[in-house]
Structure formats: structure tokens, C-alpha cells
Amino acid sequence: MDVGIVGYGVYIPRYRIRVEEIAKVWGDDPERIKHGLLVEEKSVPGPDEDTATIAVEAARNAVKRAGINPQEIGAIYVGSESHPYAVKPTATIVAEAIDATPHLTAADYEFACKAGTAGIQTCMGAVEAGMIKYGMAIGADTAQGAPGDPLEYTAAAGGGAFIIGKNGGKTIATIEGTYSYTTDTPDFWRRDMRPYPKHGGRFTGKPAYFKHVLSAAHGLLRELELTPQDFAYAVFHQPNGKFPLQVAEELGFSNEQVMPGLLTPKVGNTYSGSSMIGLAAALDQAKPGDRILVVSYGSGAGSDAFSIVARDAIEAKRDAAKTVAEYINNKAYIDYSTYAKFKRMLVR
Amino acid sequence: MAVPRFWREIPSRYNLIGSRCGNCNKVMFPPRHICPHCRRIGKLEPYKLKPRGKVVSYAITHVAANGFEDQVPYVLAIVELEDGPRLTTQITDCDPAEVKIGDEVEIVFRRMGEEGEDGVLYYGYKGKLVKP
Amino acid sequence: MRDVAVIGVGITKFGELWDVSFREMIIEAGARAIEDAKIDGKQLDAMYVGNMSSGQFIRQEHTGALIADHAGLVPIPSTRVEGACASGGLALRQAVITVASGIHDFVVAAGIEKMTDVLSGVAMGALATAADQEWEVYVGATFPGLYALMARRHMYEFGTTEEQMAMVAVKNHQNACFNPCAQYHMKVTVDAVLNSPPVTLPLKLLDCSPITDGAACVILAPAEKARKFNDTPILITGTGQASDSISLHSRPSLTSLRATTEAAKAAYKMAGVGPDDIDLAEVHDCFTIAELMAIEDLGFCKKGEGGKVTQEGETAIGGRIPINTSGGLKGKGHPVGATGIAQAVEIVQQLRGEAGKRQVDGAEIGLAHNVGGSGGTAVVHVFKRGD
Numbered sequence: 056m057d058v059g060i061v062g063y064g065v066y067i068p069r070y071r072i073r074v075e076e077i078a079k080v081w082g083d084d085p086e087r088i089k090h091g092l093l094v095e096e097k098s099v100p101g102p103d104e105d106t107a108t109i110a111v112e113a114a115r116n117a118v119k120r121a122g123i124n125p126q127e128i129g130a131i132y133v134g135s136e137s138h139p140y141a142v143k144p145t146a147t148i149v150a151e152a153i154d155a156t157p158h159l160t161a162a163d164y165e166f167a168c169k170a171g172t173a174g175i176q177t178c179m180g181a182v183e184a185g186m187i188k189y190g191m192a193i194g195a196d197t198a199q200g201a202p203g204d205p206l207e208y209t210a211a212a213g214g215g216a217f218i219i220g221k222n223g224g225k226t227i228a229t230i231e232g233t234y235s236y237t238t239d240t241p242d243f244w245r246r247d248m249r250p251y252p253k254h255g256g257r258f259t260g261k262p263a264y265f266k267h268v269l270s271a272a273h274g275l276l277r278e279l280e281l282t283p284q285d286f287a288y289a290v291f292h293q294p295n296g297k298f299p300l301q302v303a304e305e306l307g308f309s310n311e312q313v314m315p316g317l318l319t320p321k322v323g324n325t326y327s328g329s330s331m332i333g334l335a336a337a338l339d340q341a342k343p344g345d346r347i348l349v350v351s352y353g354s355g356a357g358s359d360a361f362s363i364v365a366r367d368a369i370e371a372k373r374d375a376a377k378t379v380a381e382y383i384n385n386k387a388y389i390d391y392s393t394y395a396k397f398k399r400m401l402v403r
Numbered sequence: 404m405a406v407p408r409f410w411r412e413i414p415s416r417y418n419l420i421g422s423r424c425g426n427c428n429k430v431m432f433p434p435r436h437i438c439p440h441c442r443r444i445g446k447l448e449p450y451k452l453k454p455r456g457k458v459v460s461y462a463i464t465h466v467a468a469n470g471f472e473d474q475v476p477y478v479l480a481i482v483e484l485e486d487g488p489r490l491t492t493q494i495t496d497c498d499p500a501e502v503k504i505g506d507e508v509e510i511v512f513r514r515m516g517e518e519g520e521d522g523v524l525y526y527g528y529k530g531k532l533v534k535p
Numbered sequence: 536m537r538d539v540a541v542i543g544v545g546i547t548k549f550g551e552l553w554d555v556s557f558r559e560m561i562i563e564a565g566a567r568a569i570e571d572a573k574i575d576g577k578q579l580d581a582m583y584v585g586n587m588s589s590g591q592f593i594r595q596e597h598t599g600a601l602i603a604d605h606a607g608l609v610p611i612p613s614t615r616v617e618g619a620c621a622s623g624g625l626a627l628r629q630a631v632i633t634v635a636s637g638i639h640d641f642v643v644a645a646g647i648e649k650m651t652d653v654l655s656g657v658a659m660g661a662l663a664t665a666a667d668q669e670w671e672v673y674v675g676a677t678f679p680g681l682y683a684l685m686a687r688r689h690m691y692e693f694g695t696t697e698e699q700m701a702m703v704a705v706k707n708h709q710n711a712c713f714n715p716c717a718q719y720h721m722k723v724t725v726d727a728v729l730n731s732p733p734v735t736l737p738l739k740l741l742d743c744s745p746i747t748d749g750a751a752c753v754i755l756a757p758a759e760k761a762r763k764f765n766d767t768p769i770l771i772t773g774t775g776q777a778s779d780s781i782s783l784h785s786r787p788s789l790t791s792l793r794a795t796t797e798a799a800k801a802a803y804k805m806a807g808v809g810p811d812d813i814d815l816a817e818v819h820d821c822f823t824i825a826e827l828m829a830i831e832d833l834g835f836c837k838k839g840e841g842g843k844v845t846q847e848g849e850t851a852i853g854g855r856i857p858i859n860t861s862g863g864l865k866g867k868g869h870p871v872g873a874t875g876i877a878q879a880v881e882i883v884q885q886l887r888g889e890a891g892k893r894q895v896d897g898a899e900i901g902l903a904h905n906v907g908g909s910g911g912t913a914v915v916h917v918f919k920r921g922d
Contacts, residue, residue: 101513151413461687462687491674491684
């Protein structure tokens with residue numbers, strides 16, 4: 056495999072709501088929630104933001120870092136479970152807004168929280184096959200959690216965009232390999248025309264998240280003959296703060312390897328954006344030669360694992376767009392009633 | 404707004420495509436079809452404006468325009484772009500009390516509205532304060 | 536070109552006229568003008584009707600012929616004229632040009648708007664169609680919003696205060712109390728204006744003109760024939776009209792309406808007068824800031840001093856240059872298409888000395904200033920006693 060990341064960008068909305076603010080509404084103990092989920096606050100989209108606007112901002116940042124002519128992007132895939140339209144692609148909005156139209160292919164993906172990494176794999180294949188010069192994969196969501204559901208504490212908004220191309224001078228990181236593990240496991244779903252997802256409670260843990268993330272990680276390490284010690288960073292899908300730390304421990308990764316890419320405590324679960332933003336956070340810090348493990352997870356269920364090695368070009372491109380930390384630190388807190396207004400739970 | 408009417412302006416609404424007169428070099432936004440200075444001898448070509456500017460004036464809207472009711476209070480502003488032209492836009496992601504004349508603004512991509520519950524969604528530009 | 540005189544004026548009560556239809560309003564204003572002119576309706580040659588948006592307000596277009604029909608004036612030519620809130624002023628100008636040219640002798644200039652047959656939100660949306668739909672309204676601009684942008688910039692450039700703007704409302708409400716046809720007979724205080732609900736800050740509810748039903752009508756004649764009908768014909772000695780970009784952001788200044796300065800220049804030149812010769816003026820105060828900008832742009836005070844001269848009482852009745860003795864759009868009401876004609880009615884009544892408690896003593900020369908949208912159209916007329 057001879058493909059890599061040419062550019063990347065993220066976007067996280069400015070608004071945050073604290074766990075305490077949500078807990079107050081439902082009579083929950085905020086400390087128990089914060090310890091149980093390892094989440095302090097989550098991002099909230101503004102009233103004029105949706106998955107398309109988030110995807111566009113992330114994509115524009117990726118183009119800035121890549122420093123390429125967007126007309127050379129031959130494919131755009133936007134993975135999300137909150138596409139603004141049920142029928143009509145988000146990807147065309149992104150393509151138009153980054154001036155990549157019209158000579159490209161585009162489509163929307165859905166695979167719960169891993170639709171973004173599925174897009175990366177599609178781009179890798181198309182680049183490797185010589186079908187396209189560059190492909191862009193985006194994972195973005197304005198995640199839905201029903202009021203009062205534990206998901207409400209974590210369901211957040213954000214997105215990450217990656218431009219994939221052949222390894223060369225512009226490549227900031229090489230993708231050494233990818234491995235997927237997929238079964239039919241209904242741990243979390245949203246039926247057609249329903250506003251909020253349902254989930255299997257504790258069933259989302261062992262037979263779902265852990266089984267798939269561990270299997271994909273093991274598969275990739277085995278195939279590439281690597282061990283946890285070979286990696287500087289490890290990023291796992293982060294529905295909460297706790298799951299990725301548990302899975303890291305089970306695989307033999309240390310907190311030092313995981314913490315730089317663990318954003319849930321400050322941002323919440325950005326669903327399709329989650330592992331994408333985690334990878335971006337690792338790339339924001341990585342030195343040339345650093346190896347990064349990324350394992351996404353999408354309910355339903357499947358995991359995509361990647362091994363990525365940072366290259367020299369990363370240093371020069373890092374500051375061409377806003378970093379994950381900049382987005383995390385630029386925040387404004389809102390109360391629950393403003394949150395309800397922004398999320399259109401208050402209908403006029 | 405009817406779908407074709409929105410759709411045909413997408414380049415300007417998404418990417419700030421204005422016009423530049425090949426004769427006097429003046430940059431215009433929104434795009435024009437004839438240069439008001441050179442008229443017929445002017446040759447207008449599409450020109451992509453830089454998404455940066457400054458607040459020339461602002462107003463805090465409490466009684467919304469049709470379709471913007473859910474967003475009150477919102478800040479309406481005239482922004483002078485670095486390339487020269489001015490545009491009317493909202494300043495998003497801010498406490499209305501934060502905005503001042505002269506503030507630096509970057510242009511971002513936002514949802515502008517929708518054609519009813521089952522109609523198309525409209526996207527376009529808004530300003531966002533650039534914090535020093 | 537022939538000199539043109541006003542021989543008759545008529546106006547309805549302005550307000551929320553729930554029980555009166557579009558057709559009844561225009562007939563009422565027209566009948567009063569005909570009575571005032573002591574002319575026989577059969578002598579009328581042509582009609583221009585200023586109307587901004589009957590299509591949106593009452594879902595009726597083709598109102599030129601409709602009005603001619605219901606006024607019993609068929610088959611005379613009847614033409615609807617549209618320039619947003621300047622529609623009435625433009626109708627007057629067309630009538631002046633027609634009489635001056637010699638094509639017709641007795642020409643009606645009417646204005647009407649029936650605004651309360653729709654909910655206020657719909658009316659607001661209809662009014663907003665006078666702004667640039669693609670690049671202003673699409674992003675969330677409203678009319679108060681556009682004028683608030685001008686107000687904020689005026690405050691920034693010249694130190695104008697919200698109190699000074701409020702004083703425009705106080706004065707115009709005061710004047711309206713003496714005008715029987717005004718929508719409001721209600722005084723307001725500076726505090727009441729400042730504490731009224733926010734519309735688009737810095738503009739509050741009492742900085743804004745209301746939604747109004749109303750109609751007004753004037754009858755023009757060649758000056759040489761005017762005296763047969765009226766002892767005090769009022770001459771229209773100057774008319775000027777100018778256009779500008781309808782979008783505020785496309786104009787170089789937010790604090791001056793170029794259309795106003797250009798229209799005024801033309802009207803003053805034609806009348807052979809300057810701002811110092813004007814004894815009183817009706818200006819387009821759709822919002823309080825608009826009056827401050829208008830008196831500056833018309834040359835009644837220096838640029839930026841509109842607030843100051845208002846505060847010092849110079850624009851009150853009895854002041855140096857009384858402005859909006861009728862109550863203006865703010866106090867009398869603003870049935871958009873009728874406003875330009877209603878302004879002419881007020882100036883004619885003042886110059887005739889028939890303005891009752893709001894009379895400006897010894898008024899010889901008056902001016903009417905009507906604006907469309909946020910300044911895309913302006914029209915200015917200069918009036919003079921004919922004796």
C-alpha cells in the first residue's frame with residue numbers, strides 16, 4: 056500500500072454544555088456521570104450549524120493544510136448519521152463549498168460512528184487503484200441523544216476531514232495498513248423517520264464496542280507485525296471517556312499513548328467525527344516518524360483500524376489551519392434552555 | 404426562495420464569488436453583469452473574494468425576518484471585505500453585546516434557512532468574530 | 536413646459552381601518568380632493584396611483600384600472616406607479632410631468648396602501664421586498680435592521696445618540712396630535728421611546744413608523760387654469776428624483792442617502808431655491824434615524840448635526856425649519872404607497888394656511904421628501920404659494 060494523508064482538518068462548534076447543566080434537569084448526580092462516563096462537557100452546534108456546515112468547515116481546513124488545488128480532488132465521501140437530508144447528499148454541498156466540483160464522484164456514507172473511516176478506506180482504494188489523484192473522507196455529526204437518555208450527556212457535534220493521496224512530497228503521514236472487523240450486531244440504531252437513536256444499554260459494551268475494536272486492533276497488529284510499543288499514539292473511538300481507556304489497557308497501550316487523542320472529556324462523542332478528530336489531535340502533536348494507531352467503531356457493528364506514520368512534511372503544514380486544541384479552547388457555555396433552543400427542541 | 408433562484412447563486416453564497424472588471428480592476432460583490440463604472444467597455448470576470456473583513460456597522464435583531472424566528476436575537480452587520488466590497492451578513496457564534504464597529508471577521512459557512520419543513524435547505528455565508 | 540399647480544387635496548383617516556376596503560379608501564380620498572378642487576370628475580384627464588404592493592397586501596394587481604373603474608372615471612388612462620415607499624412621490628412626479636408637458640390638463644396623483652388585511656409578519660415580509668431579496672433579505676435583514684445599521688453608523692461617526700433619535704418620535708407624535716387624520720393622537724416621551732421593546736437595536740418600537748391603512752389624493756392643473764378652481768393654488772415649482780443601489784452595502788455611505796441629495800439638488804435647481812428658502816418640510820421618517828439623515832441630506836443642517844438641531848428644537852413647529860408638521864410617517868402613519876401623496880397634502884394645507892393648530896405661520900415655500908426602501912429611490916418636490 057502506497058497511500059497517505061495529504062491534509063487534514065477538523066471543526067468543532069463553539070458552544071458547550073456542562074454535565075452539571077444537563078444533570079440538573081433530570082435530577083442526576085453530575086459527579087457520578089462525570090466519573091462514570093469520563094465526560095465533563097460536550098460541544099453543541101449553533102442554531103445555524105448542521106452536519107453539512109461542520110463538514111464544510113473541516114474540509115476547508117483540510118484543503119488549507121494539504122495546499123492542493125481542490126479541483127484535483129476526485130472523490131468526496133461524507134460519513135454521518137445526521138445528514139441534513141434523508142435523500143440528497145451532504146457530499147455535494149461540501150464539494151461545491153470547497154470548489155471541487157464538478158469533475159469528481161461523491162457520496163454520503165452511513166455506518167453509525169465509523170462512516171468517516173469507511174470513507175478513508177474507500178479513498179485509499181481509489182487512490183491506490185489510480186482512479187483518482189486525491190480523495191476526501193469526512194466524518195461529521197450533530198449527534199442526537201434523546202432528552203433524559205444517558206446519551207444526552209455525550210452526544211456532541213464536530214467533524215474531521217482527511218485528504219488521501221499517493222505517498223509523495225505532499226504526504227504528511229503514510230497509511231501503512233488498514234484492517235476491518237464487521238458483524239451484524241444491533242447494539243445501537245435509529246429507525247427511519249425517528250429523531251433519536253435507541254440502544255441496547257450494557258449490550259453496547261462487551262459484545263459490541265469491545266469485541267469489534269479489539270478484534271480490528273489485533274488483526275491490524277498481527278498483519279503488520281507490530282506491537283503497542285511501536286506506536287507513539289493510539290486513538291480509539293470514544294463514545295465516552297471510559298471505553299477507549301479500557302480497550303487501550305486490554306491491548307497493552309499506556310495512558311500516555313491514548314490521552315493526546317482522547318477528546319471526549321472536553322467535547323463529548325462527535326459520533327462519525329470522533330475517531331477522525333482523535334486522529335487529527337494526534338497528528339497535531341506527532342513528530343516525523345511517530346506511529347499512530349486509529350481504531351474506529353460503528354454500531355451495528357464494525358471497526359476500522361489504521362496504522363499511520365507521520366512524515367517530515369507534517370511540521371510545515373500543521374499551522375496552516377486551526378488545530379483541535381484551538382477549537383476545543385474557543386468555547387462559550389450555554390444553559391439547558393439555550394441548548395434546547397439550539398437543538399430545536401423548542402418548536403414555535 | 405424558489406430552488407432555482409437559490410441554486411444559481413450558489414457560487415457566490417458558498418464561496419464569495421464576485422466580479423472583477425478587467426478594465427478598471429474594481430472588485431464587486433455581489434457579482435454584477437455590467438461594470439457600473441466602465442459599463443460596456445468593462446469586461447467582468449468571476450473573482451473569488453478573501454473571506455476576511457471588518458464590521459462597518461451592526462444591528463441586533465429582535466424581530467426576525469421571515470424564516471429567522473428561531474435565531475433571535477441575531478446580529479445583522481455590514482462587513483467590508485479585505486478585497487474592498489461590502490456585504491450584508493449575520494455575525495454568528497457570538498453574544499450580540501460582543502460586536503463592535505471595526506471588529507475583524509472571518510466568513511464561515513452556515514445554514515441560512517429552509518423552505519418549510521419538507522423543503523430544501525439553504526446554506527451561505529455568515530461572519531464570525533476573529534478574536535485577537 | 537407649463538407651470539403646475541395643485542388645485543385640490545383629499546386624504547382619508549390614517550390607521551388600522553379594519554372596516555374599510557382598498558376600494559373605499561381610494562374613493563374617499565379622491566372624492567375629497569374633487570370636492571376641494573371644486574372640479575367635476577368628468578373634467579379629469581388622467582390618473583397616476585402610487586401603490587407599493589397591493590399584490591402582496593390584498594392579492595390584487597392591476598389596481599390602476601380598478602381604481603379608475605370604481606371612481607367612475609373610465610375610460611381615462613390610469614397608471615399604477617411603484618417605487619416601494621416612494622410610490623406616492625413618484626406618482627406625483629409623473630402627474631407633474633404630464634401636466635407640465637401639456638399632454639393632459641387635469642391629472643390626479645393618488646396614493647394608497649391597504650396593509651392590515653394581512654398579519655403584521657406578512658406585512659413586514661411584504662415591505663422587505665423593497666430591499667435586495669438575494670443579498671439582504673436572504674441573510675436575515677429586515678427594514679428596521681437596515682435602518683438600524685445606518686443608525687449605528689451615524690452614532691459612531693457623528694456621536695448621534697439614541698435620545699436624539701427618540702426626540703424625533705416625541706416631536707412627530709406631538710405634531711400628529713394636531714392632525715385629525717393621523718393614526719396616533721398620543722404623545723410619547725423620550726423615556727417611553729428608549730424603553731419601548733427592541734425591534735432591531737439601536738431601533739426600538741417607538742423609533743419605527745407603524746403599519747397603516749390610508750389613501751391620499753391631489754389634483755393637478757396647469758397654473759394658468761388653476762385660479763378658476765381655487766383662490767390659493769399651490770405651485771409645484773421643483774421636482775427631482777434619483778436612484779441608487781437598493782442594497783445598503785453597495786452604497787459608499789451608510790449615513791447619507793445619495794438618492795436624497797441628488798433628488799434634492801434637482802428639485803432645488805428647478806425651483807430656483809435652496810434649503811434656506813424652505814419654510815417647512817415633510818421628510819421620510821420611516822424610522823427616527825431617517826429623519827435625522829433626511830434633514831442633513833436636504834441641507835437643513837450640516838451633515839452629522841441632525842440630532843443636535845432636533846434636540847435644540849429647530850425642527851419643531853415654531854422652530855427654524857419645522858419638519859413633519861403632519862406627524863410624519865411616525866405619528867401620522869405610513870401607508871407606504873400613500874405616504875408621498877399625504878406629504879403633498881400636508882404641504883398644500885400648510886401653504887394655504889389651513890393646517891389649524893399645527894400651522895406654520897407665514898409658510899410660503901414647502902418641501903416634500905419621499906424615500907423608497909433603504910434609499911434606492913428618493914423623490915423631492917418643492918411647493919410654493921401661488922399668490
